[in-house]
Amino acid sequence: MSGSSEKWLLDQLNAVAAGLGETFAPFAEVVLHDLRDPQHSIIAVHNNLSGRQVGEPTTEMGLARIASPDYPSLITNYANKFADGRPAKSTSIGIKDQQGKYIAALCINVDMTLFRGMQSALAQFTSIATDSVTETLGPAGTEAIRQYIDKFAARLASTPRALKTAERKLLMRELQENGLLEVKKSMDTVAQHLGVSRASIYLYAKE
Numbered sequence: 001m002s003g004s005s006e007k008w009l010l011d012q013l014n015a016v017a018a019g020l021g022e023t024f025a026p027f028a029e030v031v032l033h034d035l036r037d038p039q040h041s042i043i044a045v046h047n048n049l050s051g052r053q054v055g056e057p058t059t060e061m062g063l064a065r066i067a068s069p070d071y072p073s074l075i076t077n078y079a080n081k082f083a084d085g086r087p088a089k090s091t092s093i094g095i096k097d098q099q100g101k102y103i104a105a106l107c108i109n110v111d112m113t114l115f116r117g118m119q120s121a122l123a124q125f126t127s128i129a130t131d132s133v134t135e136t137l138g139p140a141g142t143e144a145i146r147q148y149i150d151k152f153a154a155r156l157a158s159t160p161r162a163l164k165t166a167e168r169k170l171l172m173r174e175l176q177e178n179g180l181l182e183v184k185k186s187m188d189t190v191a192q193h194l195g196v197s198r199a200s201i202y203l204y205a206k207e
Helices: 003-023 059-069 115-124 141-155 165-177 187-192 197-205
Strands: 028-034 044-048 074-081 087-096 102-113
Touching: 003 028, 003 044, 003 102, 059 102, 059 165, 115 141, 141 165, 165 187, 165 197, 187 197
Parallel strands: none
Antiparallel strands: 028 044, 028 102, 074 087, 087 102
C-alpha cells in the first residue's frame, strides 16, 4: 500500500471515529492511532475523556500489534481505567494494510461512571429489608462525595465530566446541604471528579 493510499485510509478511519465520538458522546471517547509512528501515534481524539492529546505515543497494545501481525485485530469490551482512576470499558480494532501489517488502530473507551451510578441507584431502589428495622450507612469521606456526584450525574443522564455549569452549581448546593463539603479535601475531590480546576469549584460553591 502506497503512502497516499495509507493516508486516504487514515482519513476515512478518522471520519468513522468522528461519527462514533459524536454518536456516543458524552459516554465514549474514540482515539485513532497511526501505528507507523508509535512514538507519536495518536492522530485524533474525539470526545476526549482521557486527557490524551494528538502526538502522544501508542499504548502497550499498539506496540504489540506493531511487533506481531498475528496479534488479534479485534479485542472487545475489556476492563480499562482512565488516568484519574475512572473505570472504563474499551474496544480496540487493529487495521492492516494489504501486506498484513498493522498500520492503524481505532480505540473506543466508554466511561463507566454514569452506568456505575445507575447500577448503584437501581440496586438501592430494588433492595428489600429482611428485618423489621433496617439502617443503611453511607460511605465516609471522599468516597461518599464521589458516589454522590455519580448519582447526581446519573439523574441527569450524564457523566460527572459532562455536567454543564448550571448543573455543577446545583451539585455544589446539594453537596453543601448534605454536609459533604465539610469532609477534608472535599473541594479537591469534587474538582478531580468533575475534571475542572479547584478555583472553579470554589466559584460554583459561592454562587
